[in-house]
Amino acid sequence: ASGQKEAAAAVPMAWWWAGQASGRAVARALHTFGGYGVSLEYDIQLYYRRAKAWSLLAGDSQRELIAVGNRLWGGVTCPLPECGEITLDFSLGQQADKMAQEVRAFFEANLTADLRAKAHHSVAGYDAAFSQKLCAAGLRYPHWPLEYGGRGATPFEMAALNAVFEEYGWERITGPVTNQVAFSLMGFAQDEVKQQILGEFARGEALACLGFSEPASGSDIYAAKTRAVRDGDDWIINGQKIFTTSGNLANYIYLLTRTNPDVAKHKGLTIFMVPMNLPGIEIQPVHTLQDERTNITYLENVRVPDKYRLGEVDGGLQVMLHTMEMEHGGADQYRLNYQSMLDNTIAWASTTHRNGSAIIEEPETRMRLAPVAVKHAVARVLCYRSLWASHYKVPGRSHFGPVSKLFATESYLQDSRDMMDLAAPWSLFEDRHGAGHIELGYRQSIGTTIYGGTSEIMRSLIAEHGLGLPKSRS
Template structure:
């Protein structure tokens, strides 16, 4: 393993990310090597019996420490010329996740942070002592004053502490280490009075900056440890839920067990990605970087204890017994997130850093292979789209702006198509620009900014994709170019009055009649049918076959004889429709895919809808409206942002927004890179739509009662966003359906649906 850590430092230049690089969410090979090596090390060293033994011994395993020293782990972040491995922050984050996953009873994260700080201060003799295993110098992540009674992480496993005491960076020697006082996590901690005696290490602004950087690094590492532990807790729960039976079924087949775990799977994934995002932001010198670390601390304190709690509950009474490991994870995770006091206060830091520019020193990131950017070409396309809207959105069109199909304007739609702004991802030979998903996504963000709906472009693009894969030559020749040029638009006719989630239970029939088909039935929620030219219609062609086997899809002209369209109004102010089909005659050339093989067509059609990419979008305008409101001065010249409670609430909203965005980025990345079987799309869709509802309600509460009024800008936009959010939890598959899919495929639980 020393080799794994060493290898990391040698063959790469000390660069971070190039700004024009595009999304890259795969750790580098070296980083995977570091992670895998630590995983193997901890797995071998730390069977749960040894963790329990360390708990009884005060939360510290001396032999484990010696092994970690032999590996060079405490000096991982120290430069090579001072005997360290010069590892990047992301490597340390990966190591910390494994440390957490195996609940390592050792002060590794504190010593690692202190060692980097001591190296920056050229305290070589102390570093040598740490490297030899002669000393364990820990770290206090909060500023203290002499005489304060404090809790220092892993204090009882250290013989000295680096701290910012009375604004000076000092080394506090622990003459006789206090014994650990019984505590929730059986950690090596005890209340401790900060001594008056200390060795001065440094003082002044640089020393404070250095301390802040170390404290921020420590938070990222402990957060990563909590994520690793939460992931293991979820595995324990999933394994148990598959084995344990109640009432003749595995308990994992009960949604009361499966769905909360699916929620935690999203939350914990989001926590892990938010840590990566913070590290990448440090490397990029993103002004939100320090706020992101506070957001990480708060989010981890929400997501990880909840995951451990759900894991414990999954095991029923056994979860409470000390023989089972679930309780170890619950106790340790809850201890970690409380070490800096009430984690809610991290929101104050997040808000102050984000809105008041009260920035703090940050640790060096080193090499960061992860990249969240969309790339230069995406930014250019985004700008092109913005310029187009600035130039072409007339005052008439501005009045029509809405997130629903009511903003559809046939002429403007054609203009957008001609400018290459709606089907930029089509292949060049078919008249598109051949852009990838990242570039196309950048343009969609502008549509959201200007409140111009992408709904009809989205459904038409989806139908075009299905025609490309399954359509007849005639459909490809006659229909595809007209969709591309914006001359026609398409809607989706899957749901029926008696079935939505259970879409394959559809009753609308298609019966062969000569060379044609005759369609009879009704569809519910056929959004856009009143303005569309075609509907992609799911029909039953074999009533005797099993549910999934007798389905065929057709492209049905909505102007055909026998089609009737009735308006349905919704809470979201989005018009949808009920559509009736009576002896509607459709040519066989309008059939998509083989007869009775519609399930394959649907899988492709729903793939893009379930990718989750579109479901984060509403939060973009929600955040813009929130900022518009928060920055507006009242008669006394005060802005909502000047109020600490509101900053705290906004920081909470911002954190969920960021988690939603990175889950969406991961889904986009997986779809672009062909990473399959991960359920990243449903995870993104579920989190985006649920957090949209939570965030918009949180904003409504912050601004109540004036948030009650409808409007287009500021608070009005928030009110509208809140109603809109409900729709996103239903269409494209309800949250419950996605929870079931995540539980089944990502957590390996038994199927909960028929």
């Protein structure tokens, strides 16, 4: 690894991070013991001292950040010992690299100047014809099993595919959402509807949106009030969904409804795949801080044939658990935004000059960028661990997704604030280039800590599933 800047930087990165993380973890652990935590009778105080002292054995650990900056951006090399056989692979693997090459070749061949100009991180960047081409090339839903026309691509390959979409600034919302819904259809839809809708998705003729959140139930998702009442072979649905992203483009809404109000809230839910062109559905736009349109969806006396029901009547919880697990397993999607902000900040600092030299030459700049590079590297490892657990179906893994989402999005939020400061005053301007990406990161990062489950909900999932603590929510 000698001569490779990432390998040389990884040593001070790991040293600095270990000191930071262990110090914080032990301080929080001690705190939970209250007064006993500081009593010499209990061992926690020893851990508190050790976590700090060990990180200082080589001197002030903050100085490691100087080495990180110099090795990553200053061309400083250092000899590294022969590390022998490496049994851990920190990359996504060769198959995933091949997928990335294929997607990149596709973008190069098909992304016209007009499409490049249209590219946008939100659903405004969706282009039906381009999506149909992706479908025809097997690159829209390669994750699907062979029997449904997919390629059985692994989570690693999907992560590589998404990273290339991000490279080209292409939206990563309509595909992943429709993909998530497609897997629920495969597992729970009635045959006729399954074949029909999956066929439409596979040909790029239809999209789905998620209709979970309501004005009074976002985090408390199973408190949904949208009512579905049986009427012969149909259901009559009344209610309101909020934040139905891509609802303005979608052909189907994956709808969480209440079919039984007289039982515990999570026992009276049923899921429907409702065609958006049915009478009684109205969409109103909601515009967000991050240059994105989402929607409110009103449903008034919408008559839905029973064939569009997924799973059992009042069995919506089981279907939802399947869907939510996919959502939490997709934390790498959030990390990609964070990576873009970091890459763009480095590019900005390398190409923008102050007092006669590139800003990245300044030691203070490197000191500010280095912790972001470290935290992003940690986020990537956590996300890859989550992909690995999902690929190999490792038991007891259900908290890995929430851990990755929480860490990646909270770090993105915190670091976007700091990068705004670093790049000021350039970062004050909205722009699709240079420091404009930092400004966008600042506006985008806060939303990532909310949608897909807020940070507080992630923490309670980690506490319940990872630490075995009692449920904090009803």
